[in-house]
Amino acid sequence: MNTIIQNVRKKVPLIHNITNYVTVNDVANIILACGASPIMADDEREAEEITSICNGLNINIGTLNARTIHSMKLAGKKAKELGHTVLLDPVGAGASTLRTKTALSLLEEIPFDVVRGNISEIKTISKKQGTTKGVDADCLDTVTKHNLSESVAFAKSFAKEHHCVAAITGAIDLVADSTTCYAIRNGHPMMGKVTGTGCQLSGLMTAFITANPDQILEAAVAAVCTMGLAGEIAYSHLKEYEGNGSYRNHIIDAVYHMTDEQLEKGSKIEKF
Amino acid sequence: MNTIIQNVRKKVPLIHNITNYVTVNDVANIILACGASPIMADDEREAEEITSICNGLNINIGTLNARTIHSMKLAGKKAKELGHTVLLDPVGAGASTLRTKTALSLLEEIPFDVVRGNISEIKTISKKQGTTKGVDADCLDTVTKHNLSESVAFAKSFAKEHHCVAAITGAIDLVADSTTCYAIRNGHPMMGKVTGTGCQLSGLMTAFITANPDQILEAAVAAVCTMGLAGEIAYSHLKEYEGNGSYRNHIIDAVYHMTDEQLEKGSKIEKF
Amino acid sequence: MNTIIQNVRKKVPLIHNITNYVTVNDVANIILACGASPIMADDEREAEEITSICNGLNINIGTLNARTIHSMKLAGKKAKELGHTVLLDPVGAGASTLRTKTALSLLEEIPFDVVRGNISEIKTISKKQGTTKGVDADCLDTVTKHNLSESVAFAKSFAKEHHCVAAITGAIDLVADSTTCYAIRNGHPMMGKVTGTGCQLSGLMTAFITANPDQILEAAVAAVCTMGLAGEIAYSHLKEYEGNGSYRNHIIDAVYHMTDEQLEKGSKIEKF
Numbered sequence: 001m002n003t004i005i006q007n008v009r010k011k012v013p014l015i016h017n018i019t020n021y022v023t024v025n026d027v028a029n030i031i032l033a034c035g036a037s038p039i040m041a042d043d044e045r046e047a048e049e050i051t052s053i054c055n056g057l058n059i060n061i062g063t064l065n066a067r068t069i070h071s072m073k074l075a076g077k078k079a080k081e082l083g084h085t086v087l088l089d090p091v092g093a094g095a096s097t098l099r100t101k102t103a104l105s106l107l108e109e110i111p112f113d114v115v116r117g118n119i120s121e122i123k124t125i126s127k128k129q130g131t132t133k134g135v136d137a138d139c140l141d142t143v144t145k146h147n148l149s150e151s152v153a154f155a156k157s158f159a160k161e162h163h164c165v166a167a168i169t170g171a172i173d174l175v176a177d178s179t180t181c182y183a184i185r186n187g188h189p190m191m192g193k194v195t196g197t198g199c200q201l202s203g204l205m206t207a208f209i210t211a212n213p214d215q216i217l218e219a220a221v222a223a224v225c226t227m228g229l230a231g232e233i234a235y236s237h238l239k240e241y242e243g244n245g246s247y248r249n250h251i252i253d254a255v256y257h258m259t260d261e262q263l264e265k266g267s268k269i270e271k272f
Numbered sequence: 273m274n275t276i277i278q279n280v281r282k283k284v285p286l287i288h289n290i291t292n293y294v295t296v297n298d299v300a301n302i303i304l305a306c307g308a309s310p311i312m313a314d315d316e317r318e319a320e321e322i323t324s325i326c327n328g329l330n331i332n333i334g335t336l337n338a339r340t341i342h343s344m345k346l347a348g349k350k351a352k353e354l355g356h357t358v359l360l361d362p363v364g365a366g367a368s369t370l371r372t373k374t375a376l377s378l379l380e381e382i383p384f385d386v387v388r389g390n391i392s393e394i395k396t397i398s399k400k401q402g403t404t405k406g407v408d409a410d411c412l413d414t415v416t417k418h419n420l421s422e423s424v425a426f427a428k429s430f431a432k433e434h435h436c437v438a439a440i441t442g443a444i445d446l447v448a449d450s451t452t453c454y455a456i457r458n459g460h461p462m463m464g465k466v467t468g469t470g471c472q473l474s475g476l477m478t479a480f481i482t483a484n485p486d487q488i489l490e491a492a493v494a495a496v497c498t499m500g501l502a503g504e505i506a507y508s509h510l511k512e513y514e515g516n517g518s519y520r521n522h523i524i525d526a527v528y529h530m531t532d533e534q535l536e537k538g539s540k541i542e543k544f
Numbered sequence: 545m546n547t548i549i550q551n552v553r554k555k556v557p558l559i560h561n562i563t564n565y566v567t568v569n570d571v572a573n574i575i576l577a578c579g580a581s582p583i584m585a586d587d588e589r590e591a592e593e594i595t596s597i598c599n600g601l602n603i604n605i606g607t608l609n610a611r612t613i614h615s616m617k618l619a620g621k622k623a624k625e626l627g628h629t630v631l632l633d634p635v636g637a638g639a640s641t642l643r644t645k646t647a648l649s650l651l652e653e654i655p656f657d658v659v660r661g662n663i664s665e666i667k668t669i670s671k672k673q674g675t676t677k678g679v680d681a682d683c684l685d686t687v688t689k690h691n692l693s694e695s696v697a698f699a700k701s702f703a704k705e706h707h708c709v710a711a712i713t714g715a716i717d718l719v720a721d722s723t724t725c726y727a728i729r730n731g732h733p734m735m736g737k738v739t740g741t742g743c744q745l746s747g748l749m750t751a752f753i754t755a756n757p758d759q760i761l762e763a764a765v766a767a768v769c770t771m772g773l774a775g776e777i778a779y780s781h782l783k784e785y786e787g788n789g790s791y792r793n794h795i796i797d798a799v800y801h802m803t804d805e806q807l808e809k810g811s812k813i814e815k816f
Contacts, residue, residue, distance in 0.1 A: 021293040021565040022300055022312045028566055028739035033788050038739065039639070040566050043609040046640035053639060065315040065339065067609065092311070095325060096318035193528070195300035195310065237785055241509055243528025244305050245521035249789035256737070256787025293565040294572055294584050337587040337611065367583070367597060368590035465800070467572035467582065513781055515800025516577050517793035 004212050004222040005260045009035035013210040016054040016079070017203060018042045018072050020062030020091065023196025026252065027058075027203040033255040034226070036207035047071040048078040056084055056210030058203050059110075061102055062091035069102055076110035085210045087114045089202035094124030104128060107162060113209060114220055115158075116167035116202050119143055119151075126158055143172045152181045152272045165220050167205065169198065173228070175221045182221045185268040186228025188235045193244040194251065201227045204255065225267040230254035232266070276484050276494040277532045281307030285482040288326040288351070289475060290314045290344050292334030292363065295468025298524065299330075299475040305528040306498070308479035319343040320350040328356055328482030330475055331382075333374055334363035341374055348382035357482045359386045361474035366396030376400060379434060385481060386492055387430075388439035388474050391415055391423075398430055415444045424453045424544045437492050439477065441470065445500070447493045454493045457540040458500025460507045465516040466523065473499045476527065497539040502526035504538070548756050548766040549804045553579035557754040560598040560623070561747060562586045562616050564606030564635065567740025570796065571602075571747040577799040578770070580751035591615040592622040600628055600754030602747055603654075605646055606635035613646055620654035629754045631658045633746035638668030648672060651706060657753060658764055659702075660711035660746050663687055663695075670702055687716045696725045696816045709764050711749065713742065717772070719765045726765045729812040730772025732779045737788040738795065745771045748799065769811040774798035776810070 014037045019027055024040060031038040041050040044067065051057050057079040059072045079086050088110075090103035103125055107115070115122070119141040143151045151174060159166040160178035168174045173184040191197045205223035212219035234250030285308045291299055296312060303310040313322040316339065323329050329351040331344045351358050360382075362375035375397055379387070387394070391413040415423045423446060431438040432450035440446045445456040463469045477495035484491035506522030558581045563571055568584060575582040585594040588611065595601050601623040603616045623630050632654075634647035647669055651659070659666070663685040687695045695718060703710040704722035712718045717728040735741045749767035756763035778794030 020312070022296050024566050025297060025569060025739060029788055029792065032737045032739060039636070040564070040607055041636070041640070042607065043642060045610075046642040049640040049642070050636075063312055063314065066317075092313070092322075095311070096313070096321040098315060098318040098321070193304045195297060195304060233785075241505075241525060241529065243525035244301055245524030245528070248301065249521065249793065252789030253785060253787035256789070257785065292584070294568050297569060335584055335586065338589075364583070364585070364594075368585070368593040370587060370590040370593070465576045467569060467576060513777075513797060513801065515797035516573055517796030517800070520573065521793065 002260050002264060004208060004219050005034065005258060005263065008207055008211040011211045012037055013055040013207055014039060014053065015056045015058055015203065015206050015210060016041065016051045016075065017058045018068060018075060019058065019060035019199060022062060023199040026196050026200050026248065029252050030200045030255055031203045031207050033252050034204050034207050036211070042068045042071045044071045044074060047075040051075040051079045051084070052082060054084065056206045057086045058206040059087065059106065060089040060091055060199055060202055061099055062199065064099065064102055072106060073109055076106065080111055085113045085206065085213055086110060087116060087202060087206045087209065088112045089199060090115065090117045090121045090125060093117065093121040100124055100129065112164050113216055114165045114167055114205060115162060116169065116205055118198065119168050119170055122158060122166065122168050143168065143170050143174060148172065148183065152183065155181050165217050167220050167224060169201065169224065173224045175217065175224055177217050180217065181272040183270045183272065184221065184224050184228060186225050186232060186266065188231040190235060190247060191231040194248045221269065222263060225263055225269065226255060226258050229263060229266040230258060274532050274536060276480060276491050277306065277530060277535065280479055280483040283483045284309055285327040285479055286311060286325065287328045287330055287475065287478050287482060288313065288323045288347065289330045290340060290347060291330060291332035291471060294334060295471040298468050298472050298520065301524050302472045302527055303475045303479050305524050306476050306479050308483070310475070314340045314343045316343045316346060319347040323347040323351045323356070324354060326356065328478045329358045330478040331359065331378065332361040332363055332471055332474055333371055334471065336371065336374055344378060345381055348378065352383055357385045357478065357485055358382060359388060359474060359478045359481065360384045361471060362387065362389045362393045362397060365389065365393040372396055372401060384436050385488055386437045386439055386477060387434060388441065388477060390470065391440050391442055394430060394438065394440050415440065415442050415446060420444065420455065424455065427453050437489050439492050439496060441473065441496065445496045447489065447496055449489050452489065453544040455542045455544065456493065456496050456500060458497050458504060458538065460503040462507060462519060463503045466520045469499070493541065494535060497535055497541065498527060498530050501535060501538040502530060546804050546808060548752060548763050549578065549802060549807065552751055552755040555755045556581055557599040557751055558583060558597065559600045559602055559747065559750050559754060560585065560595045560619065561602045562612060562619060563602065563604035563743060566606060567743040570740050570744050570792065573796050574744045574799055575747045575751050577796050578748050578751050580755070582747070586612045586615045588615045588618055591619040595619040595623045596626060598628065600750045601630045602750035603631065603650065604633040604635055604743055604746055605643055606743065608643065608646055616650060617653055620650065624655055629657045629750065629757055630654060631660060631746055631750045631753065632656045633743060634659065634661045634665045634669060637661065637665040644668055644673065656708050657760055658709045658711055658749060659706060660713065660749055662742065663712050663714055666702060666710065666712050687712065687714050687718060692716065692727065696727065699725050709761050711764050711768060713745065713768065717768045719761065719768055721761050724761065725816045727814045727816065728765065728768050728772060730769050730776060730810065732775040734779060734791060735775045738792045741771070765813065766807060769807055769813065770799060770802050773807060773810040774802060
């Protein structure tokens, strides 16, 4: 995985994002930070055309509505038709019937390359029902060292069932295809105090897999490590009086400066 | 009011926000900064279900439209049915007939715990008509030391009429129920140069009252003091070349570090 | 152009923005930074009323949809009826048929004072068709020293045809009416790594032309210089570990402190 970021910066993939209005600005800036280029467009009359001029598509169901769900489906189908890489971030699946159903129907209609969510969202999709505490993972579900081997098995079976890479993020992150799972221990607890670090990771990951289509699993792992490592570096730059407002900028700044060498050194990965 | 922030950080209330797309990211981050957890959802098909898994609801009519107004009403009624705390921020009431009418009809249909706005917005609601200079308070209306006693009486009567706590913010802030009014002199004029400090205060206040349902007046006062004091602290950290862009982050940072002790010491409150 | 910023700070024009949800917060903060006041409202039932209480209107078609396009037209016509200054930012014209058609029909129905876009967007409008690489300018189109005289001629002819000031921004910026064109060489390449610097410039420019209605060409030039110079100043304040996240704030900060004197000294303008 030693040229993954370099490939992003060299190819400058154009990433179409249909995402929520809460964290959209940070998603755009982190995509720019890693060397790719973002475009946001969610009207049904242009979703297919916009995705056609792009290289990858990031679908995020936070603040979904009837209009944007329709655009997600149109864009997702067109993108796969054109051989683009497509990622799903099922924000809040389990928090409402609308979100659970939307995530499930998107998965049914579009062959996603990667599904990235927290453990509650991914379990909801897996069970085809569920409840989550808002948009954050339920504590009871958290991946820990105690349930790691069973969580790894779950990640692989999810990936197998949905023919995709599964990226399940939390204190310990898991990235798996049907046969291999990586557990990643980068990151900092304070990242949970910045809104949308998950959405940002999804944008970043779409850029990484789009610039590295022949190694999607490795690119997804690199994206998770980049985000986590950026959280660690950002924390080291925090002044005593700085809080989550400044931390948010430091994270994007750290992605801006990230190199494959830094990633190689800083990644905390275990293979299963 | 010496455990109000502590209660927020201990209970971590989940706050449902139906708010405008201009300042939504800062609202989410300030809710996280104070120790609560935000969720944004404005589709009519999920508004009631999302609010049901939350503890409090923040309704803000900036960038309202037909779709979101309907969701506000559904969520507001459901939240009150469940005994949740609900706050209204009537952004721009008086600036357009749509906003004035929407604020009035929300107040008619939902028994809000707190209404927070600037003096022009609150006067518009009180008179059931009005004009404001955009989303900022009209200078002629400003609460000053010269009209303070009459403003205090107005705040109490508004609270009485609408069976709520009235939080009227400006250079001097007033927070009142039908019998008691607090005048608060925290804050810094430069806060007016950051978009959405009012929206942020509404998010913060919803978190504070939700974690302190038995002392809503005191919690609303504490929220106003926290925001004002954060503005003062943030200003003290500004470097010579920094402006409103950095100030915005410093304010959220200061809320992140705020404690009940700091608040106790820094609050400038007068009781009427 | 030596009192242009001073006029903004003295008159504090209220600027109505119908703009995209990606960069709207930065647009609001940069309008505040330069001394004006922003209001965002995009519902068709209030678009005309809101624009009536304002002094200028900024229409930006990023993340357009059927609902907001209708509001743009209502607001644009009402604003011109009232003699307000109106600016069009045709974000992504050429990237989709919807955007190209929308830009063209807005131009047909509303006599804009200024059209501000990158060279690909402006050429798309000029040819009434086109393709762009997302929301960024196509490299082949870029204004360079080699094609400068022909680009100047294009800018003047665009301005003449559309009875407006044309502001075409890129590495070299051109601002022209039918007879005069200014080429501006301020700015820093890193500005392309911050999402929405173009949208921010459009907001800033609307404030500048609204406060200086008798010298729209000069005010548009001053806005371009202010933004570019802010990018240069912001870059000089970047710490080694800071990236595009912090740079974004430094740019707004630099606008906050900008004076006509600083602009006079720092502007790199050539007249054609």
